[in-house]
Amino acid sequence: MKFNSIQFLIFFPLVATAYFSLPHRWRWFLLLGASYLFYASWNPKYIVVLFTMTAIGYISGRLLERENARPATRQLILTLSLLASLGVLFFFKYFDLSNRVLHVVFDQLGISHLIPGFNILLPLGISYFTFQTMSYTIDVYRGVVKAERHAGIYALFIAFFPQVTAGPIARANQLLPQFHTAHNPDYEQVVSGLQRMAWGFFKKLVIADRLAFVVNTAYGDPTAYTGFPLILATYAFAFQVYCDFSAYADIAIGAARVMGLKLQENFDQPYYAQSIPEFWRRWHITLYNWLRDYIFYPLSRLLRRSKLGSSGILAVGLPPMLTMLASGLWHGTDWTFLIWGALHGIFMVFSVLWNRRNFSLRLPLPLPTQVVNAIKTLATFHLVCFTWVFFRASTLSDAIYIVQHLFVNPNLSVSLSALMPGGWYEWIIVLLAILVMEIVHWKQKEGSSLREVIRRQPAWLRWSIYYALVLVIFMFGKFGAGEFIYARF
Amino acid sequence: MRGFSVMRRFFNKAILFVISLSLIFNVLGTLADRTAPLDDWRAEYQRRAIGLETGRDQVEAVTLGNSHSDAIDYSVLGMEGQSLAFAAADLFEVEKFAGVLVEQLPNLTRVFITISYYSFSRDNATFEPFRTRRIGFYSMVPVWSPVVGDTSNFFLGRLDSFTHIWSVVRSDSWHGVWTALTEHKSSENPFPYDGVHTTSVWGECSHYTAEQLEVHAREIAGRNVSSSSQMAAMHRGLTQDALDTLARTIERLQSNGIRVVLFTPTYYEKYTEYFVEDGSAMIDDMKDKVNRLQQTYHVEYYDFSNDPDIKNQSELFYNSDHLSECGQQVFSAKLLEAMNGNSE
Numbered sequence: 001m002k003f004n005s006i007q008f009l010i011f012f013p014l015v016a017t018a019y020f021s022l023p024h025r026w027r028w029f030l031l032l033g034a035s036y037l038f039y040a041s042w043n044p045k046y047i048v049v050l051f052t053m054t055a056i057g058y059i060s061g062r063l064l065e066r067e068n069a070r071p072a073t074r075q076l077i078l079t080l081s082l083l084a085s086l087g088v089l090f091f092f093k094y095f096d097l098s099n100r101v102l103h104v105v106f107d108q109l110g111i112s113h114l115i116p117g118f119n120i121l122l123p124l125g126i127s128y129f130t131f132q133t134m135s136y137t138i139d140v141y142r143g144v145v146k147a148e149r150h151a152g153i154y155a156l157f158i159a160f161f162p163q164v165t166a167g168p169i170a171r172a173n174q175l176l177p178q179f180h181t182a183h184n185p186d187y188e189q190v191v192s193g194l195q196r197m198a199w200g201f202f203k204k205l206v207i208a209d210r211l212a213f214v215v216n217t218a219y220g221d222p223t224a225y226t227g228f229p230l231i232l233a234t235y236a237f238a239f240q241v242y243c244d245f246s247a248y249a250d251i252a253i254g255a256a257r258v259m260g261l262k263l264q265e266n267f268d269q270p271y272y273a274q275s276i277p278e279f280w281r282r283w284h285i286t287l288y289n290w291l292r293d294y295i296f297y298p299l300s301r302l303l304r305r306s307k308l309g310s311s312g313i314l315a316v317g318l319p320p321m322l323t324m325l326a327s328g329l330w331h332g333t334d335w336t337f338l339i340w341g342a343l344h345g346i347f348m349v350f351s352v353l354w355n356r357r358n359f360s361l362r363l364p365l366p367l368p369t370q371v372v373n374a375i376k377t378l379a380t381f382h383l384v385c386f387t388w389v390f391f392r393a394s395t396l397s398d399a400i401y402i403v404q405h406l407f408v409n410p411n412l413s414v415s416l417s418a419l420m421p422g423g424w425y426e427w428i429i430v431l432l433a434i435l436v437m438e439i440v441h442w443k444q445k446e447g448s449s450l451r452e453v454i455r456r457q458p459a460w461l462r463w464s465i466y467y468a469l470v471l472v473i474f475m476f477g478k479f480g481a482g483e484f485i486y487a488r489f
Numbered sequence: 490m491r492g493f494s495v496m497r498r499f500f501n502k503a504i505l506f507v508i509s510l511s512l513i514f515n516v517l518g519t520l521a522d523r524t525a526p527l528d529d530w531r532a533e534y535q536r537r538a539i540g541l542e543t544g545r546d547q548v549e550a551v552t553l554g555n556s557h558s559d560a561i562d563y564s565v566l567g568m569e570g571q572s573l574a575f576a577a578a579d580l581f582e583v584e585k586f587a588g589v590l591v592e593q594l595p596n597l598t599r600v601f602i603t604i605s606y607y608s609f610s611r612d613n614a615t616f617e618p619f620r621t622r623r624i625g626f627y628s629m630v631p632v633w634s635p636v637v638g639d640t641s642n643f644f645l646g647r648l649d650s651f652t653h654i655w656s657v658v659r660s661d662s663w664h665g666v667w668t669a670l671t672e673h674k675s676s677e678n679p680f681p682y683d684g685v686h687t688t689s690v691w692g693e694c695s696h697y698t699a700e701q702l703e704v705h706a707r708e709i710a711g712r713n714v715s716s717s718s719q720m721a722a723m724h725r726g727l728t729q730d731a732l733d734t735l736a737r738t739i740e741r742l743q744s745n746g747i748r749v750v751l752f753t754p755t756y757y758e759k760y761t762e763y764f765v766e767d768g769s770a771m772i773d774d775m776k777d778k779v780n781r782l783q784q785t786y787h788v789e790y791y792d793f794s795n796d797p798d799i800k801n802q803s804e805l806f807y808n809s810d811h812l813s814e815c816g817q818q819v820f821s822a823k824l825l826e827a828m829n830g831n832s833e
Contacts, residue, residue: 006641020496121725185495425664463506470510474657475517478617 001041002483003251004204011038012255015161016190019259024182028153031160031179031259038161039124046123049088050164054155056084057133061140061147061154078141082134089130092122097333125165127330127489129158131290136172138294145172153179162252166245166486168266169286175263183260192451193257198469200250204484205477206433208244210426211236212478214419215392222398226405229419234402237392238385239434241485242271245284248484269441271384274376276347279384287327296323316356320348331391331489336399340390347383429476511654518656525665527621530556530576534629541571541594548594553583554603560754560812561601565821568599575629577622579611580731581636584738589632591745599748602738604779604790605810606753606764606772607717609731614639615723618660619716624649689804691815699803702757706809710763713810717771732778739786750828751779751790755799755820760809791827793820 001007015034019027040047060081064074090098099115106112136157139145148154157176158164218225218233225233249266256263266285273279280288299319306315321342328341367375386403393399420426440450454462526532541548550570552558555578563570573590575582583602590597613619613626620642627635627646635643649655659665684697697705721727739749756764765772779790798819799805805816812820 006644185499187495187499190499422662422664425667426662429662466506467510467513471513471517471657474514475659476662477658478662479620479658 001038002487003248004201004479004484007041016255016258020185028150028156028179032152032156035156035159035161035164039159039164042124042165043121046121049092049123049126050129050159052088053085053129053133054158056081056088057136057158058148058151058154060137062149064137064140065147074141078137081137085130085134085137089126092120092126094333096120122488124487128167128169129164131169131287131330132158135169135290135294139172145176148172148176150180160256162255163263166248166252166484166489167284167286168249168252168264169290170263175261178261186260189260190258193254193259195451195454196254196257197251198254198466198473200247200254201473201477202247202433202469203243203250203437204247205473205479207430207437208240208247208485209478210420210430210433211240211243213421213426215240217419219392219394219398219402222393222402222405226409227407230402230406232419234385234389234392234406237388238271238381241388241391242267243437244485248486269445271381272377272441272445273380274373275351275380276344276383277351279380280344280348287330291323291327291330295326296320299323313353316352317349320352321345324348335396336390336393339396339399340387343387343390347387433476511652514654514657515652518653521659521663521666522653522656525669527659527661527665528576528625531625531629534575537571537573538629541573544569544571545594546596549596550599550601551590551594551597552601552603553586553590554578554601554608555605556811557605557754558601558603560603560752560817560820561824562814562817562821565818566825570599574603575626577611577613577619578626579613580608580734580738581612581614581639582623582626582630584734585626585632585634585636586630587738587742589630591741591747597747599750600742601750601752602735604751604753604775606756606761606768606775606794607713609728609735609775609778610717610721610771611731612720612724612727614642615720619720621658621660624655684807687804689815691804691819694804694813694815696804696806696813696815697808702803702806702809703759706757706759707763709808709810710760711767714764714766714768714771717768728774728778732781735778736782736785739782739788743786743788749786749788751782751788752824753790753792753794754812755793755796755805755816757803757806757809758795758800761795761800789828789831791824793823796820796823798823 001011011034015030018030022030036047036050039050060077063069063077069077102115136145140147148157153176156179157170157172160170160175163170214236215233218229219237222230246267253263253265264286268282268285270279270283273282296319299322300315303315303318322345324341324345325338326341327344328337328339331337331340389402389406390396390399393402420430443450443453454465457465541551547569548571550563550566550568552561552570552572552574554574556574556576558574559572561570561572563572573586575586578586587600590600611619613623614636623636623639623642624646626632627643628649632643645655682695684695684701686693686695688694724730742749776792782788783790793799799812799816802816805813805819807813807816
């Protein structure tokens, strides 16, 4: 069941109504049942994967917290738990690639390679719930959280339907206690949750799925284009991927909020970042925090204690580089994702070194801070756009072609309708929608909450805004376009 | 108690919001359908449905499938028959439609099913604008269960059969309405035919010129291959599912004593040439699957796709993948001859 489907439009109000109609002690049961139904509607067989991951996390947590467990035993339990979680992830996500690589290597060596490929469908959201399980186990091991005793509530923590397929990746200390707390219906919270969901649907259906036509056309057959269409499609993808993924987060956060639950924010206007490290503090925040806490920090500590010390280029450069490579690998096994991660790693290392050496640009003219900041924002945005080429391209050769031909024969006269069916009309809709989104972002940046502004309006105007938003979504949304981009990871 | 009153307050407002929104949607949808109808096939289908209803006791043959099914002229075949071609219909829709007909037409003895080059690579539910057509199918054909996994479109289609609520969602994002309102085109025929009308040895024919056919063939063949490939990408195992669906359809019809005839009409030769450029594998797959059906169900199949007497006669083509009225007569005569030959 996708968020942008009729089924969800029926499913969610029913679940939310039943949730508030039940006494608190049964709510976990309802949400767990609804979450499994939500997940199984995609592919019932793969619910076993969710059960397996839940069992790994729950049993490990309970074992880790046994009073008489020795440090060595605890370390062993943690290691086995992480290996089991990663094993499941590896089997589904990386096995076929590794097998193909081994096949090539064995062929070169003239040795027969008999392990067959499985060519199996990747379970929806596997990277998210695997990371959630791993962070829970590590946090229990470190004593950051208590192991959850209630198996049902732990299962709900892993499978909670708003975030099971594409995050935000929840932390145990943030989400688990909320399932234990009784939430009374709160009118303001319900309205604010629905507003957030509507905003997500606007971004997904009106902007992202419309831009998908442009991106799919150019990136589907990049060799048919040079110059301007490729640049346009790359900018379009930058907005498509942001609107698509942040829309998912909006709908997930809004749906949870309706039921009185708070999920972590996953985006904070990333394209306003003034550097790549800042971009990563604003983009897919929960994944970045995960990588930071469980890869970057431990690695940095390890290197500081090693012979490399804390000042060598390796000690400074290795943690961000490996963290970003892990981020690339998390997205998939294609070379394009690895290069995308590596590029971000390089930009990160460069940024860290730049800051450590206290470099500053000597500009010929004294420019106002706002102008300098705007230049930094634009530069960061374009670096990110450059990396998106690798992220979106179907193959490495496509990505290389696009990079090589971005500025070759800049054919400005290309027909816009060739890239987007509907031509100028569709372009105007998408540009207006982006403009609306950016005005909202700008207002939020200045510290004013749009929700508060709407709440202060007279009832007739408030309702008119709601009607208008819903009408715009239905009249100008692209329905049936498909899955959220990040659900496939 | 406080929670209960909060919920009641919210529900009252939510119900009011949904009801008023439905009314607004219905008004806007009606306006849109009247100002700028999205498809001409709806009106044509309604005409056929009325014809079928009035002659249900006489109808002994029907044609099912996409618009290529209109190749058959029943007056030439000498049968009381009717085309129930549905624009862009896929084999999943054909199965549903056949189920309805078996129950509604007591004297039905023969069903012709069109097999186009891409018939086994189509699932309209996978993306726009074909998904809107699937909704249209559910809206116009009285089916009471969805194609497997297609509940949401079924729900919207049934809703669409008695309201205009879903007409607010238009695959053209209201461009047609905008154009009609700003350029005052509403009084004109929104779907004018851009071909020519000539008198030939076959009679009065509305057809494309050779130049128009070439342009149309290039565009439509490319579009058909591309959309079918995308559908296959969205629906894993599509060709096998489509084959199973057609097999079930044939089984059901045969078990009701109905003779099933599969056929591929003639296409303009350039259409086939352009289709083969990127879609030869699709055609090979289609032929392989039809062959399997023939072996299993002993079903008749007539492939006229490359008929040398028709494929390069521009007067016989309404456009590159549809026969003109003159073409339908020529094709039907050849089909009758082939069927008679087969019977002997």
